[in-house]
Amino acid sequence: MSGLQNLLVPAVLFFALGFLARIIRSDLRFPPDLAKILSIYLLVSIGIHGGYELAKADLGTALNAIFWAMVLGLTLPVIGYTLMRATGKVDALNASAIAAHYGSVSAGTFLTAIAYLQSAGVEYDSYPVIMLAIMESPAIVIGILLAAWARRQARSAAEPAQDPGARFGVSKLLHEAFTNGSVVLLLGSMAIAAIATPASLETVKPFVDDIFMGVLCLFLLEMGMEAARRIADFRRVGAVLVAFGIIMPLIGGTIGALVGAFPLGFDVGGTMLVAVLAASASYIAVPPAMRIAVPEANPSFYLTLSLGVTFPFNVVIGIPLYHAAAELLVAG
Amino acid sequence: MSGLQNLLVPAVLFFALGFLARIIRSDLRFPPDLAKILSIYLLVSIGIHGGYELAKADLGTALNAIFWAMVLGLTLPVIGYTLMRATGKVDALNASAIAAHYGSVSAGTFLTAIAYLQSAGVEYDSYPVIMLAIMESPAIVIGILLAAWARRQARSAAEPAQDPGARFGVSKLLHEAFTNGSVVLLLGSMAIAAIATPASLETVKPFVDDIFMGVLCLFLLEMGMEAARRIADFRRVGAVLVAFGIIMPLIGGTIGALVGAFPLGFDVGGTMLVAVLAASASYIAVPPAMRIAVPEANPSFYLTLSLGVTFPFNVVIGIPLYHAAAELLVAG
Amino acid sequence: MSGLQNLLVPAVLFFALGFLARIIRSDLRFPPDLAKILSIYLLVSIGIHGGYELAKADLGTALNAIFWAMVLGLTLPVIGYTLMRATGKVDALNASAIAAHYGSVSAGTFLTAIAYLQSAGVEYDSYPVIMLAIMESPAIVIGILLAAWARRQARSAAEPAQDPGARFGVSKLLHEAFTNGSVVLLLGSMAIAAIATPASLETVKPFVDDIFMGVLCLFLLEMGMEAARRIADFRRVGAVLVAFGIIMPLIGGTIGALVGAFPLGFDVGGTMLVAVLAASASYIAVPPAMRIAVPEANPSFYLTLSLGVTFPFNVVIGIPLYHAAAELLVAG
Amino acid sequence: MRSLEQKKLLTIITSKQLEEMILKKLAPHGIGGYTVVSGHGAGASGIQSGMLDIDTNILIYIILSEPRLERVLVEIDRMMDKGYRLKALVTDISILPRKPS
Amino acid sequence: MRSLEQKKLLTIITSKQLEEMILKKLAPHGIGGYTVVSGHGAGASGIQSGMLDIDTNILIYIILSEPRLERVLVEIDRMMDKGYRLKALVTDISILPRKPS
Amino acid sequence: MRSLEQKKLLTIITSKQLEEMILKKLAPHGIGGYTVVSGHGAGASGIQSGMLDIDTNILIYIILSEPRLERVLVEIDRMMDKGYRLKALVTDISILPRKPS
Numbered sequence A, B, C: 001m002s003g004l005q006n007l008l009v010p011a012v013l014f015f016a017l018g019f020l021a022r023i024i025r026s027d028l029r030f031p032p033d034l035a036k037i038l039s040i041y042l043l044v045s046i047g048i049h050g051g052y053e054l055a056k057a058d059l060g061t062a063l064n065a066i067f068w069a070m071v072l073g074l075t076l077p078v079i080g081y082t083l084m085r086a087t088g089k090v091d092a093l094n095a096s097a098i099a100a101h102y103g104s105v106s107a108g109t110f111l112t113a114i115a116y117l118q119s120a121g122v123e124y125d126s127y128p129v130i131m132l133a134i135m136e137s138p139a140i141v142i143g144i145l146l147a148a149w150a151r152r153q154a155r156s157a158a159e160p161a162q163d164p165g166a167r168f169g170v171s172k173l174l175h176e177a178f179t180n181g182s183v184v185l186l187l188g189s190m191a192i193a194a195i196a197t198p199a200s201l202e203t204v205k206p207f208v209d210d211i212f213m214g215v216l217c218l219f220l221l222e223m224g225m226e227a228a229r230r231i232a233d234f235r236r237v238g239a240v241l242v243a244f245g246i247i248m249p250l251i252g253g254t255i256g257a258l259v260g261a262f263p264l265g266f267d268v269g270g271t272m273l274v275a276v277l278a279a280s281a282s283y284i285a286v287p288p289a290m291r292i293a294v295p296e297a298n299p300s301f302y303l304t305l306s307l308g309v310t311f312p313f314n315v316v317i318g319i320p321l322y323h324a325a326a327e328l329l330v331a332g
Numbered sequence D, E, F: 001m002r003s004l005e006q007k008k009l010l011t012i013i014t015s016k017q018l019e020e021m022i023l024k025k026l027a028p029h030g031i032g033g034y035t036v037v038s039g040h041g042a043g044a045s046g047i048q049s050g051m052l053d054i055d056t057n058i059l060i061y062i063i064l065s066e067p068r069l070e071r072v073l074v075e076i077d078r079m080m081d082k083g084y085r086l087k088a089l090v091t092d093i094s095i096l097p098r099k100p101s
């Protein structure tokens, strides 16, 4: 496996640098808005790039990809929830909130995987980009339903308490899930790339393409610091959850690779990207939704898992693994 | 009119996306400094680009353009003021402050017009860029004079009250008008592009040119959100002022198109750009000047008109109209 | 001397524009995080660029350059300290803190010098970039030792007081010096450029190269404003220190030019860059270290000297002088 | 000079994600205005580094009269009961009253 | 430990555009220092979204003694009379006095 | 509604560079949390324009009980004695207590 060699891409190395900087207690710090700005740029760029590619895509395959994105987004949280509850160490509301993160996706992990593929010279299908956009939201709905169910069970046991979800109503929750800022940015940019006249689209190409990898490096530098910053919270989170943060992406990655290889029939690169989508945990769209809809859950649990455990695991270990799995399933 | 087709440029579509995001109550939000950063970049880029073009320009035409920029900047506010006072619904100080905005210009609208022209494959003169820089300030002076006059009239009616303008003195006010940050950035960058050695100027070209349209898209995305955010303030502003925010750009655009076509003799693109300058309302240079010099005016009136009414009107409806008008006057 | 001609590069002109903007009391202002963001970009870009060049460099020369960087970083502060104490006008702790700044370096000045060389069409060795990274820290250690020595002397005179340095311990101080954020960014980016696979490094080149000069211009625009902002503090700092802020870079520049020309044997460009390193005063790495380790010193002294005196002096007068000196020593 | 009025300053410290929800909940209680500042911090629910939207904190400042404060606090108490993580502090302030127009 | 001193904390909430003017107006009254923080908000004059320079709010904090506060408030009152939109709040604070040097 | 508790709000104004050092020094005194906001300002040690990391100011807010405050102030006093430039203000606040879980 030439995976380790392929980790020597600037994106991954900058992630490691950020991580290292915090470990050696450097005072390196980004101004608070920089990561937010970089993240907006990355979502817009990937959206435009994806929209451009998908305008040339096959409608049948695209719809199939969307269907399977929904399936993954809806089933992975249920698997995650069941797993956590089976340990007996995680209460139902925290399990609901955490599970939702694993049904959704991490754009940062996805982009790192693309950098990895480019560096390895591996071609990849463009459909996973649309799956990225689609998978942001459905898991949120499942997370909310799991939490509502957990509250109802607790209520039948105890006195009839308030249900924050109840007030919201299902339509409001669906609204929250699908108008999430990152979803709007991604889908909006895709739509714009599809609608805009080709000549005018050409004018934004340098912004969207040329500086993309450099911006990704800066973003991952900050994400490396963010991951390391969370290490102090490991204690708070506990060994069971940390283990979950490593096992769940392996389960998701396996399922994703199978989906990419068989029902979708993607190439090695595309299959690996579906595995990455399934394996990654959201740190943009899901946390705010859970804060509002499942306020009883402790944010430090899901943020630590998503940013401090699963993200670095996927970037450093997961991606080469999912690549190997994709090679096995597709080429093998 | 192929105008609608030409609206399918990324810049306009991103504006629409931002607007839409707020309408569907998405939680999409830019970090507070991003729009400020993008705006600094845009002013510097347009300045360097303009300075570079103007170094090759004809001095006579340039001086003529400057002269007419001053004429527009000084007369449009008087027209606007008279219009508002004629309705009997706007008090003199608010009318002064609002009028000043319409004598000045909006760089965002101007840049959208350029994106529109580029997409339509229409050539355009480079002189309007210098008019953009020149027109930022004169209207401020007129606004302040109108306000001083209004205060004097009110005073002769009532008891002799304090006049914030009086303390400042005319020289101080002129200083405020001409040292405005955006004026300094625009004129300064122009001057630098004119002075710098050609070889050294080449080194900043990729920064100024290649990523320009992409940055403009992000800026307009935020401006779309900003426009939609102001909708809630429509109620406060009232129907008369909202109507003014649509009629005034039409008047300004007509006058501007006439000035561009006849005394200046520009081509279709250049004529349209002068119309856009005249039609657009400032949201960078004038608001701070009015806050300081006409504190009695309500900022929510002029900000809502400028950002919430006239800006979106010009971007979506005005620009194709002014284009049609320019075609009529120049080609016809 | 064609030096003045070579000052007509956008980077220097934008510095002048920023300075001018404050002098004419323009309300031009950057959002607070912009300069920080630009500075992170510049450090990463110069690091990647340097690492790329150095991967091709001669190990012996590189080690020699590192050695002389250490020598400069360790001796310049002692010279500065002696000079200030000799005037009898600067107390020992302030002298220690100020001296440390002059043993370290200013990346902004270094980059301006590079822009100057590029504009003058002068070739330059790549070793000074690694000297830039190396010289950030050693002066901090000397500053801290000087301060500890000053405190010990004061203590033997008065009652045994608290020594903030004492608590820290030498290892802690060395840690602070070498894990400084800018050092980590520079050395980290260099290492990444050296380790990354060539193909993957290519993908970040446009980000790091194409927009570099433009970003530098914006950064220097802000630094010009920053320098002018400090003028109000000149009174506070006093004539002796202002004089020191001009004389010390001349001394440093002379020593640096000699080191570049003789023991290092660099070309004209490389010799000038070593002079610039020696002449420039830190405003990134050293101030925070001094705030923590020499809290008794007044920050307005060292910030005014570094940002308000030495930085503008070097950018406008120093760089052409050091160029002339380098020509004299190398070509002569 | 007009004399100072006694008012209350309510400061709510919470996650940026809850800003819109809280302001919408409080609006019906007749809040005349508010001011919001962003920051970072740490507390029982871990680090809020301020780097991503999801881990940025805000301080919401609301100047109000005592009777209005009572009603607003009841609303906030209800939110806290549901599990929302926020701190609500009240300070006594004197304020220069708005110019009568 | 030195004992705490009683001082006043003046907080001015206003538009970022007025920062320099206000600080210049207050300087002659012997302000020893100030701290400024940026934010957004809403009030009688509409939304201040914080996105553009023109609609950003600031909080200016000034620690001062009671007699100095009086004079500063007179100056602020005068600005409000002219129509400037700002809120001026006063809070009682205790402060660790500066180390005598 | 639960009744309000009386607490203290400690506000430390200082340079951003000292943030980590101060929080590390105060941690052993049992601080339950803190909130930090960035800004700019001016004082005896000159302008802090907020433009570079080195001249940015912060306000650190810490809600604590009176006895804990005493110990924290002693620590801060010690830092000030060593020459660290910071302002420490204390305000009386009422706070909605955390929901008992």
Ligand SMILES: Nc1ncnc2c1ncn2[C@@H]1O[C@H](COP(=O)(O)O)[C@@H](O)[C@H]1O
Binding pocket: D013, D014, D040, D041, D042, D043, D044, D045, D046, D047, D048, D057, D085, D086, D087, F031, F032, F033, F034, F035, F036, F061, F062, F063, F064
């Ligand atoms: N004792 C405290 N003093 C000041 N701010 C606090 C304190 N405790 C918590 N906070 C703030 O409130 C946020 C949420 O607190 P918590 O719910 O305890 O995690 C933290 O991120 C801090 O910004």
Ligand SMILES: Nc1ncnc2c1ncn2[C@@H]1O[C@H](COP(=O)(O)O)[C@@H](O)[C@H]1O
Binding pocket: D031, D032, D033, D034, D035, D036, D061, D062, D063, D064, E013, E014, E040, E041, E042, E043, E044, E045, E046, E047, E048, E057, E085, E086, E087
């Ligand atoms: N009741 C309030 N509480 C806190 N801040 C307020 C309040 N009213 C107004 N403000 C702030 O003061 C600014 C100007 O207020 P106004 O002049 O009423 O529009 C607003 O944008 C808010 O940031």
Ligand SMILES: Nc1ncnc2c1ncn2[C@@H]1O[C@H](COP(=O)(O)O)[C@@H](O)[C@H]1O
Binding pocket: E031, E032, E033, E034, E035, E036, E061, E062, E063, E064, F013, F014, F040, F041, F042, F043, F044, F045, F046, F047, F048, F057, F085, F086, F087
């Ligand atoms: N009187 C004051 N009121 C409010 N903030 C102050 C005051 N004096 C100083 N500061 C703040 O404390 C920082 C350091 O103060 P100093 O040590 O006096 O330079 C300044 O940069 C201001 O942000």
Ligand code: NA
Binding pocket: A076, A101, A102, A103, A104, A105, A106, A252, A277, A278, A279, A280, A281, A282
């Ligand atoms: Na997933």
Ligand code: NA
Binding pocket: B076, B101, B102, B103, B104, B105, B106, B252, B277, B278, B279, B280, B281, B282
């Ligand atoms: Na106009």
Ligand code: NA
Binding pocket: C076, C101, C102, C103, C104, C105, C106, C252, C277, C278, C279, C280, C281, C282
């Ligand atoms: Na030096």
